[in-house]
Amino acid sequence: MALIMWTTLIVAIAMYIFHKLLNINHNKKLPPGPWGLPILGHLHLIGKNPHQDFYKLAKRYGPFMHIQLGLVPTIVVSSPNTIEKVLKTYDHVFASRPHHEASQHVCYGQRNLIFSKYGPYWRNMRKLTTMNLVSSQKINSYQPSRKEEVSLMVKSIKHVADHNDQQHVVAVDLSAKVSSLNANLSCLMVFGKKFMDDDLDKRGFKSLVQEVVHLAATPNLGDFFPYLGVLDLQGITSRLKTLSKVFDEFLEKIIDEHVESKEQRETKDFVDTMMDIMQSGEAGFEFDRRHVKAVLLDMLMASMDTSATSVEWILTELLRHPHVMKKLQKELEQVVGLDRMVDESDLENLNYLDMVIKEALRLHSAAPLLIHESIEDCVVDGFFVQKGSRIVVNVYAAQRDPNAWPEPDKFLPERFVESSVDLRGHDFQLLPFGSGRRSCPGMQLGIIIVRLVVAQLVHCFDWELPNGMQPSELDMSEQFGVVTCRAKHLMAIPTYRLQL
Numbered sequence: 001m002a003l004i005m006w007t008t009l010i011v012a013i014a015m016y017i018f019h020k021l022l023n024i025n026h027n028k029k030l031p032p033g034p035w036g037l038p039i040l041g042h043l044h045l046i047g048k049n050p051h052q053d054f055y056k057l058a059k060r061y062g063p064f065m066h067i068q069l070g071l072v073p074t075i076v077v078s079s080p081n082t083i084e085k086v087l088k089t090y091d092h093v094f095a096s097r098p099h100h101e102a103s104q105h106v107c108y109g110q111r112n113l114i115f116s117k118y119g120p121y122w123r124n125m126r127k128l129t130t131m132n133l134v135s136s137q138k139i140n141s142y143q144p145s146r147k148e149e150v151s152l153m154v155k156s157i158k159h160v161a162d163h164n165d166q167q168h169v170v171a172v173d174l175s176a177k178v179s180s181l182n183a184n185l186s187c188l189m190v191f192g193k194k195f196m197d198d199d200l201d202k203r204g205f206k207s208l209v210q211e212v213v214h215l216a217a218t219p220n221l222g223d224f225f226p227y228l229g230v231l232d233l234q235g236i237t238s239r240l241k242t243l244s245k246v247f248d249e250f251l252e253k254i255i256d257e258h259v260e261s262k263e264q265r266e267t268k269d270f271v272d273t274m275m276d277i278m279q280s281g282e283a284g285f286e287f288d289r290r291h292v293k294a295v296l297l298d299m300l301m302a303s304m305d306t307s308a309t310s311v312e313w314i315l316t317e318l319l320r321h322p323h324v325m326k327k328l329q330k331e332l333e334q335v336v337g338l339d340r341m342v343d344e345s346d347l348e349n350l351n352y353l354d355m356v357i358k359e360a361l362r363l364h365s366a367a368p369l370l371i372h373e374s375i376e377d378c379v380v381d382g383f384f385v386q387k388g389s390r391i392v393v394n395v396y397a398a399q400r401d402p403n404a405w406p407e408p409d410k411f412l413p414e415r416f417v418e419s420s421v422d423l424r425g426h427d428f429q430l431l432p433f434g435s436g437r438r439s440c441p442g443m444q445l446g447i448i449i450v451r452l453v454v455a456q457l458v459h460c461f462d463w464e465l466p467n468g469m470q471p472s473e474l475d476m477s478e479q480f481g482v483v484t485c486r487a488k489h490l491m492a493i494p495t496y497r498l499q500l
Contacts, residue, residue, distance in 0.1 A: 028384035031075060033057075033066040041068030043224065049480045051368035051396040054078065058397055064383060070224025072098070074390040075374075078397035080404050080428040085380055086372070086391060087428070087436040094391050095437040098373040101223050102216040105240040106247065112294040113441070114302065118375060124285045126441065129295060132273050134442045141267070143344055145188045150452060153181045154341065154460050161461065161494040171466040175312050175489035178453060179206060182308040185449065190300050191254055192269035206304075212243055213305055217481040251293045270299055303442060305483040306366040307449045310432070313364035314357055314454050316490055317411050319463060320471045324413060328352055329497075332459040338499045342455040344448065353455055355413040358423055361432040363411060366483045368396035370434050395431045404429035423447075461494040 034057060036042045045067075046053050054076050058065055063079035077086050086094050096118035103115035113129055116122045132138070157177065160170050183206050184194045195205050220236050222229025232238055258271045268276075274292045277283050318325040331352045336342050347353070370393035377387045385391075400408040405415070421427045424443060425435035433440040440446065457463075465474065477487035 029382060031064045031066040031383040032061045034061060036068050039070070041070055041072075042074075043069055043219070046219070049478055051394055051480065051484070054369075054392065054394045055397040055400070058394065063397075064381060066383075069390065070221070071226070072224055072390050073386050073388070074392060075385055076392045076394055078394040079401050080398050082381075083393055083395075083398050083431070083435075084428040086393060087370075087431075087434075090378060090380060091436040093376055093378050093385075094372045094374055096373040096375045097438075098371060098390050099223060099226065100216070101220045101229060101237065102212070102218075102240055105237065106212055106216075106244045107297055108290040108294045111291050112298045114298050117373075118437070121285060124283065125291070125295065126437075128277065128283060129299075130441050132277065133270055133295075133299060134445055136444070139445050139448065142185075142189050146185060146344070146449065146452060149181055149184050149188070150456050151341065153177055153453075154456060157457075157461065157494050158496050161496045164493065164495075169466075169493055171491040171493050173489050174315055174457075174492055175308075175486060178311045178315075179304075179308045181453065182304050182311075182449070183209075186300050186303040188269075189303070190270045190296055192258070192267075192271065208243065208246065209301055209304055211239075212247075213301060213482050215240055215243070247297065248293065251296060252289075254296075255289065255292065270296060299442070302440070303445070305485075306440075307446050307453075309366045309483050309485040310357075310361060310364075310446070310450045311453045311457075312486055312490055313366075314360040314450070315457065315463075315492075316474065316476070316486065317360045317363070318356070318458065319465060319490075319492060320474050320476075321411055322471060324356060324411070325458065325463070328356055328458055329462075332455060336459060338497065340500070341498070342452065342459050344452055347448070347451045347455065350451070350455060352413065353451060355416040357450060357454065358416050358421070358430065359411055359413040361423060362399045362405070362430055363409075364484075365395045365399065365432045366485075367432075367434070368480075368484050369394060370431075370438070372438065393431075393434075395434075398429055398431065401429060460496065460498055462497050463492045463494060466491050466493055 034042060034045065037044060045057065046069075054065075055078065057067075058076065058078035063077060063082045065076045065078070067074050067076060077083050097110070097115050100110060100115045103110045103112060107115060110116050111121075113122070113125050116125065157172055160172055164170055187194050215236060218234075218236060220229075221233055222237065229237070254271060255275065258269075258275060262272065262275075271292075274295060278287050278289070278292055318328070331350060332342065335349050336346050372391035372393065374385050374387055374389045374391060378385050399405070402408050421430055423430050423432050425431060425433055425439045428435065433443040433446065465471065475486075475488050478484050479487040
């Protein structure tokens with residue numbers, strides 16, 4: 001009798017669960033996707049380079065694909081057409097960001113611009129940032145700093161080139177040079193001065209910034225299983241809390257110094273601007289030191305890594321394709337001449353440079369995955385997308401879509417001859433800066449820095465790979481992160497070519 005009762009109960013529970021499952025999905029067609037595992041979902045399918053893994057899965061299951069990352073329903077969009085629907089047609093639905101453990105701890109409860117939830121706070125903060133920190137006027141005001149810092153980098157490389165001879169040849173670490181340049185430019189804009197590596201912590205300024213960026217992209221169980229976040233099974237949270245304390249003390253010190261010396265400085269940096277807004281109360285919403293520090297971290301980390309990584313990949317492709325390098329140098333000779341360095345005013349006349357940059361960023365977007373969240377239930381192309389779903393926009397896949405790009409895996413700058421496709425977010429087959437409400441607010445600044453640095457390095461120097469390495473032998477491995485850079489530093493031998 002007892003056995004019958006237990007059997008009946010088990011069958012009843014099974015039927016109830018089955019009924020509920022049928023009810024949940026009744027008339028709600030989910031996008032296609034692979035079979036997943038209980039609890040884990042499809043986490044086991046994601047490796048060191050998620051953008052590449054999603055790309056391979058999309059080839060089998062389509063450009064609008066459903067997967068389950070732990071307890072989080074996820075939609076991966078991979079073609080220009082589906083991305084346009086997510087970032088344009090339904091932009092108002094997918095404009096939010098999901099819970100992000102790293103930003104919770106480092107960026108003051110996701111009060112930063114990059115990871116904050118969509119709503120009145122984010123809209124106000126975006127407007128404030130765009131108008132006061134990355135406006136055309138503000139960007140132009142830092143032109144002398146850009147010129148000076150780029151000149152110092154060129155001078156340091158020329159010193160190496162001048163001491164190279166047949167018996168003694170030294171290669172330049174281009175990755176380190178460009179990273180250092182961008183760190184200096186970022187600090188000058190954000191804090192009003194440059195910092196040495198030991199000014200932040202014994203581990204080094206750039207090293208700590210890179211560690212935060214790395215941890216922010218590391219798959220965290222707390223993001224996929226919220227109830228596991230407090231357990232910190234991976235040890236990521238403790239590391240984030242330690243880094244958060246270091247950065248908080250550093251930013252507090254910077255802000256205090258700015259407040260004390262406000263009257264002594266002629267030009268305003270980002271800290272001055274943000275503190276003026278906070279103290280005046282003109283923001284019109286809650287805006288205290290936590291918000292100031294969160295946005296300063298945004299500006300610092302975004303400007304340091306994205307531009308440097310973009311320059312690094314562009315130079316990599318030029319070294320892999322010497323004929324493209326020569327063609328670009330010829331354009332620079334015609335527009336600039338060999339008797340001076342490149343000036344920012346020259347950039348608008350360098351058409352082939354723009355083609356090279358577009359093509360390199362097509363193949364190597366600094367941010368190959370854009371992460372959004374659905375703020376309500378909706379239906380896209382007949383497929384149901386649940387509120388709270390994570391939306392993964394695979395820029396890497398769209399920029400290799402054979403329907404949009406003939407021979408998509410080849411580096412062919414000439415494909416942009418007489419092409420209207422631009423990289424500012426209006427053409428969904430090329431989105432290195434994103435698109436829609438969550439597009440990069442510092443896009444214009446990033447474009448200027450990338451153009452100027454690439455033009456200067458190509459114009460001032462001839463480059464060759466070290467140790468007799470052939471262009472085809474250059475390691476192209478990626479290191480995935482919030483910013484996806486080269487896995488190994490780019491090394492090259494410079495020869496100074498200007499007649500100064």
